[in-house]
Amino acid sequence: MAMKTSNEMSMRPEVVHGGDIDLSGATAVLDSLPVAVIVLESDGTPCFANGPARRLAGVIHSDVEQGLLGLIAASPMAADPDGPKDCEDRFDCATEEGRTLGVVRQWRVAGEYGHVSVTLRPARNEEREDRAGALEGKSASEQQSLIHAEKLATVGQLAAGMAHEINNPICYVQSNLGTLRDYLNKLFGILELSDQLVRDGEMTPQQRLEALDMRKQAADYQMIAEDLPALLEESREGVERIRQIVQNLRDFSRLDPTESFRLFDVHRAIETTLDIVRSLGGGRIRFATYFQQLPLIECNPTELNQVLMNILVNATQAVDADGAIEIHTEASGDHVTLRISDNGSGMDAATQQRIFEPFFTTKEVGKGTGLGLSISYGIIQKHGGRIEVDSVVGQGTTFIITLPLRQANHTAEANT
Amino acid sequence: MNERMTSYSLLVLDDEPQIVKAMTRVLARMPSEWLDAPCDVRGFSDPHEALASLGERSYDLVISDLRMPLMNGMEFLRQSLDLQPDAMRIVISGHADLPTVMAAINDVQVFRFIDKPWNDTELQMGVAQALRNCMLLRENKRLADVVRVQRSTISKHEQALRDLEADSPGITHVERDETGAIFLDESEFDRD
16 A cells, blocks of 8 residues: 655655555545645555645546546556656556655646656555654664674674784783792792891891892792893783773774764774784784874764774785785875775776675675675765775775865864 | 703794793793703794704704794794604694694694693693603613614624634533533544
């Protein structure tokens, strides 16, 4: 079943396509609308038309029922050969279970009416308004979860590398703690002995000194005194490394749709992302950054990180043993440009054309979601920027991202 | 038996210098009752430098990581096997999947596979056992050599006796009576 509505003033009838809609109690309300509403059965025949729809139908055809058919018919010419001309009909498209929303047909009615466009909308029996609202809300949250799922998939790919990165510092910090306990036992042993020696009235100072020296020698006192500061410093640095890795991962995997645009340092975003990506390359890939002085740009940092991550992860997967990835930044006028180049396998023209399509992937099943670059594309679009790709098979790929310094629709929230 | 060891010579390789240092510390405080001599540990984070050192001095034990950016640990151990076949080898790695472990045992004759992060005591025990094993093999070899030398000395002696016997039959089994006088069997003279 479909519902067709039309705004008489602007001549925009709308056809709402849906299930069994009960309009018995709403006729008066529908009649008072400034929009023409026609409800269709699923086979396309009208079962209800409100006042405005009937008036519009009367203009198209002397017989109102025929006029209604003409408004929504697959072929309006058949409805009235002398009536509407120059009609574009996408009715079939719209009746496919409401998959298509938007303009379905345009009418050019001779003289006074000009263009009339018909819009098909899907409708369902249960609380249509609420549902429409819910549908919109849902699609937004669905998109959000899709973005998050893609993010987590990337994190999953990173996990093996991350485990290695975190494991190393854990190894030596844990082992160093064991060594520290051993050192402390020995030091306390020396302390206890000196305590005894001091309280022992019988011994000469010379004897005390000799006893203490012997104990110190046995406990490797000199070695401990030299090694202890280094041991503590290395362990502290190891814990700091773990903290940094966890922080990076958190920054990246955070789902924060409320995070607003703010002034942010692009170089910081690049460095954070590189820290994570380096673990993927296992050290075999050479990363080089060529940073020019850049002003802060107004952006959503989490989203920007995700774009960089997607491109860099792809780059690490495209390069082989002696891979190199370079990142150039430069500012010119009211925008900044980021170039991310790799010397990997590159892409042919056909692949390049499709990389921003959702679910397009060249990776084997389970390795890629095919969403990374399409989401990146969406994010850059949202920022009012551009993302382009330049690739030669066998030579490598360069992604060029251009971002404006300031967002047109958002005022800079420098204090947030 | 053999001359007393002054210290054991160990090589530790890991791309992470802090791990090398941490392991060196653990080995330096090896309980003295487990090993009859201290460990002299040389640590490397560059596999090529480690290989160069293997070409210069003799080691009792080589400990290596597997995942390193400059060289695969398995490749390093293979080369160390060529350079010093008598040294023991221990792998210390956080990535102990079955094919890797099998390759380590079958291809490069690894004595122990220690997981990362390691347990200090386990590491010390593994190293002590490897070193005792190394000494045992060396001792075995030395004794086998001694036996071989002795055996060849014996066979030389036997050859001389055989020549003598061929020249003067009966001379190698001279019989004496209880006073030490040579006992001659007169029937043998009668034959001529």
